[in-house]
Amino acid sequence: MEEEGYITPIHIKDYIFCPxxxxxKHVLGIGEPLTESMKEGVREFIKDSMRYQERETLLNQRRIRVDKMLFGVTVSSRKHKVVGVVDTVYWSKGKLNVLEIKTTESNKLFPDHLYQVAVYALAVEEEFNQPVYKIIIFYKKSNNWFEKRFTNQMRNYSVKLVLRIHEIMEKGEVPEPRFSAKCRSCFYKRFCYGI
Ligand code: SF4
Known part of the structure; x- marks a missing residue:
């Protein structure tokens, strides 16, 4: 699905998680072997991605009156050179919203997940020629629903992130590793610290 020179929201998610x-992954092309929990996640994603009905039920449970809903839509933005398959877009009272269902559990909204969906929203706006009102991330296993208004501030920040990713991809800049708790279980730590 990747088009030449286009980035996907996965690039954004990985960049925010750790540059x-x-x-x-994306400049040197060194893939991470799938762990058992990742494989489980992929299996769940494949099962989950077939469940259009489940999205309808979820929105009904939230008492959201949906005028129209699309599921598994490929969206792209020529302006920002972004492409991806968005989980769900729906219109409610004429407003356009983007919903991403994570099959995992979480009691908090992770910034990498938030901006992954924010970048989908940029492409959705261009695809449907309408501003996105809200972005929503639902963690299915813990039944946690997080929604944010897609404000100009978030839109502008998302555009900056996209520009930054394009810049790194084009120039191949090497980011300085930032040590954190994430490093302990990271597959790439031998590249950062030689351990
Ligand atoms: S070891 Fe730490 S800094 Fe290096 S890639 Fe992994 S998470 Fe990022």
Whole structure:
């Protein structure tokens, strides 16, 4: 699905999680072997991605009156050179919203997940020629629903992130590793620290 020179929201998610991971994966092309929990996640994603009905039920449970809903839509933005398959877009009272269902559990909204969906929203706006009102992330296993208005501030920040990713991809800049708790279980730590 990737088009020449286009980035996907996965690039954004990896970059926010750790710029060094982004660099190893997407600039150097060093893939991470799938762990058992990742494989489980992929299996769940494949099962889950077939459940259009489940999205309808979820929105009904939230008492959201949906005028129209689309599921598994490929969206792209020529302006920002972004492409991806968005989980769900729906219109409610004429407003356009983007919903991403994570099959995992979480009691908090992770910034990498938030901005992954924010970048989908940029492409959705261009695809449907309408501003996105809200972005929503639902963690299915813990039944946690997080929604944010897609404000100009978030839109502008998302555009900056996209520009930054394009810049790194084009120039191949090496980010400085930033040590954190994430490093302990990271597959790439031998590249960052030689351990
Ligand atoms: S070891 Fe730490 S800094 Fe290096 S890629 Fe992994 S998470 Fe990022």
């Amino acid at each position: 060094s991971i982004f660099y190893y």
